[in-house]
Amino acid sequence: MIQKTVGELAALVGGQVVGDAEACVGSGATLELARPGQITFLANARYAPLVRQTRATAVVVPEAMECPAAQIVTGNPYYAFTRILVLLHGHRHYLRVGISPEARVHPTASLGPDVSLHTNVTVCEEARIGRGTILYPGVFIGPGTEVGEDCVLLPHVVVYENCQIGNRVLIHAGACIGHDGLGFSTHQGTHHKIPHIARAVIEDDVEIGANAGIERGSLHDTVIGTGSKLGSAVAIGHGVRVGAHCLMVAQTGVAGSTRIGHHCVMAGQVGIAGHLDIGNHVTIAAQSGVSQNIPDGERVFGTPAFEMSKAVEAAAIYKRLPELRQTIRELERRVAELEKRIEQKPSQ
């Protein structure tokens, strides 16, 4: 296990040391679990009391504080800690195996240098796999599909025909790219399938969660923008365009042809209706159901979703609806009483 001094790590992340710069750490841990020889971090002020009693050797903090451990003070402790964790532990060691004899590669497909194809991989005609890309067992790459460089597709990922995967894309097990959406025209009670002649395009540096699904377009491409990260079981409809650097938490779904800007955050189980325009830097709270366009920078919540602070206020009143109704009944009684009394007083 690699060992680093607090001073070395501070230099890596551009932070200031408070305390023992020569102290050594070899691994990272949570505030709660960190033991001597480990480094931890404080990102949420709520947990500040835990810093004061930490057993860790070092802690990354946003500002110097009372604390038994050596501190690395830096503006974005979570990002600094991420970099330290990558240095100490590294990312997953993906398995490079060369070209397995049990991989099935069509003679017209092309493989870049240093490609790894595990057992039972299928690469169909005219498909292209870029330099250094690793396809785990059971991965299926359809005809004409291009996968860029340094990608990793975990077991059983399926990419249908004529799709485009950029560089450094990571796709977790069981995810599916480029299948058809629910595109049907209904005539006399029967649903007729509309051909899906457009592609699914996954840009560079995207990560896609396990068992997620990105439908191909019917008439125009589905696009997941550069650097966007999609969680487990996310479902993206046909023709959806997601901008760069978005985050979509698990089980979120977006219906067909909706456009989403860049740097948006969709918390878990969000649903977005089809044919909408969602701006840039939009935040959508968990389980919200979006049925209208959202302008840049807005934060929304609820089903149907609306502006966050109003939605939170409405939700708080909702919980007290029984009391509100009671107040209204009381008012009715009091008004009736007033009416009765005023009726009884003849005008003078």
Place this chain on the structure above:
Amino acid sequence: MIQKTVGELAALVGGQVVGDAEACVGSGATLELARPGQITFLANARYAPLVRQTRATAVVVPEAMECPAAQIVTGNPYYAFTRILVLLHGHRHYLRVGISPEARVHPTASLGPDVSLHTNVTVCEEARIGRGTILYPGVFIGPGTEVGEDCVLLPHVVVYENCQIGNRVLIHAGACIGHDGLGFSTHQGTHHKIPHIARAVIEDDVEIGANAGIERGSLHDTVIGTGSKLGSAVAIGHGVRVGAHCLMVAQTGVAGSTRIGHHCVMAGQVGIAGHLDIGNHVTIAAQSGVSQNIPDGERVFGTPAFEMSKAVEAAAIYKRLPELRQTIRELERRVAELEKRIEQKPSQ
């Protein structure tokens, strides 16, 4: 690429030509993207202004309008356009490979003529695969299961034992048919598994989305009716019976033993509780949570779901709950003032 005249296409769909019947088109596109040499369509009146400025050579419309392109006028433009798109582009060209030497077929299984089994397909004992059906890499067909004619099961589709798949069924990658539902009886804090002795039955012409799941029945069959189309990641519980020609958008879930009639539409992320009766021609808006029976023809929305127009009205008032509470507080103040004043006036 195939080329057709507007006149030929109008004849195909039974429409009337307005403009140049001899103009040629070779592909379809959206109103927004269509270029010369392409045909497009208008299905939603909202987009009518785009028709007037389209660059397309032809457009399918519900009625003749001011427009630079040749028009095909027909009652159901989306259906007509679907047929034209099928003519010009065709559906996906599924890969016929015969019987791969890496497919594993049990000696007691039976394969119809023209079956294609890709590499790593498993067909277990007593399973039957009908004429012309294509099983993509990694498909697993359990013991005793019957798959009909002209089906396509994309990579890694799993069908458990003793299930029944009709003819012309299309199942997208990663979908699972016939696994157990969450059937347990609880005794002294421990959950005991109840055997799932019934089947999952998928009738003719059904399409099932990527990573969807159709549980087998515990005591009576789960059934997906003829012509129904289920989106990505839909989850159907054990013993559910879905009627013919239903549409279920992505991530919808239906709990055990519920019956759904024919021609129902469930928008995305709908949840339906167990043991319910949902009528025919029912429409359920996205993200709704259905906890009660629904009669034929009803449209519902909300959690719990109720009649659509009332639910929309309630949702609109919900958004204004803060103002409503303010109004009530104001009323309380005014009533208190009235009470005070009336108290001060001694009855004469």
Place this chain on the structure above:
Amino acid sequence: MIQKTVGELAALVGGQVVGDAEACVGSGATLELARPGQITFLANARYAPLVRQTRATAVVVPEAMECPAAQIVTGNPYYAFTRILVLLHGHRHYLRVGISPEARVHPTASLGPDVSLHTNVTVCEEARIGRGTILYPGVFIGPGTEVGEDCVLLPHVVVYENCQIGNRVLIHAGACIGHDGLGFSTHQGTHHKIPHIARAVIEDDVEIGANAGIERGSLHDTVIGTGSKLGSAVAIGHGVRVGAHCLMVAQTGVAGSTRIGHHCVMAGQVGIAGHLDIGNHVTIAAQSGVSQNIPDGERVFGTPAFEMSKAVEAAAIYKRLPELRQTIRELERRVAELEKRIEQKPSQ
């Protein structure tokens, strides 16, 4: 088919016979479908009228009732019926095939006695598979992962590296264990992946539904406690700890680092936010969105979720919001009228 007398079955489950103890049954069925020669049960008092007209030969009931069939009277009819069903039908007969020549087992991996590896199974370096465990086609077991004894992993289940699966664990097709969660630190608009250095741990006697996903931990393990049963497409976030004997219905999602106690029930499509503490014996109604800690024994409903009876009352008032608003408008009119009249009466 096995045949048992009502008396034998009553002895098995410790119940009392009312009626013909010598009557024979060979299979189980629902109250609605049961025919002569079959046994059925009554668990929900709502269906009691069906007992009086059942065609079944025997019925398991909570108390003796007017009924044409022989009765087995016992305190927990559903559990008793489950045991009878297991006796008469058994559970799925899992396919034991020894070690397929097409399974790929790393030389450093270890296999216990009586392990079955189907075709196209991958067992990576240092992985260990316990006695009697069955891995179906396409199962992938990552480096260093341990799978206990008598487990069954259905086709295409993927378990990433260094995870731990207990004994008698049943994992349905397409489920994924130990993939990364959505763990990123954001710096200058770019999302940086945080290593996921902890494991996913599945304790004994757990069942996991088709296409479900259990993310590995980033800094501390994700744990699914002994005897818990998770439905189809459930998504468990990184670092979540689920206690023993919980039930999670299909499509439920739990965000990162939340702790859930034992014997909790989460109905379908529930969402639970991250970093929460959910007590023991908690019940969460379908589609609820939990955003706060929940104490032991509480039952909640709604988004945001709160105490069940209050939430049901609030939901009932919500449906009548249009009438409530009408009442308020009427009150405003009446109060204005009173104010006008009282103004008109000069104080004497």
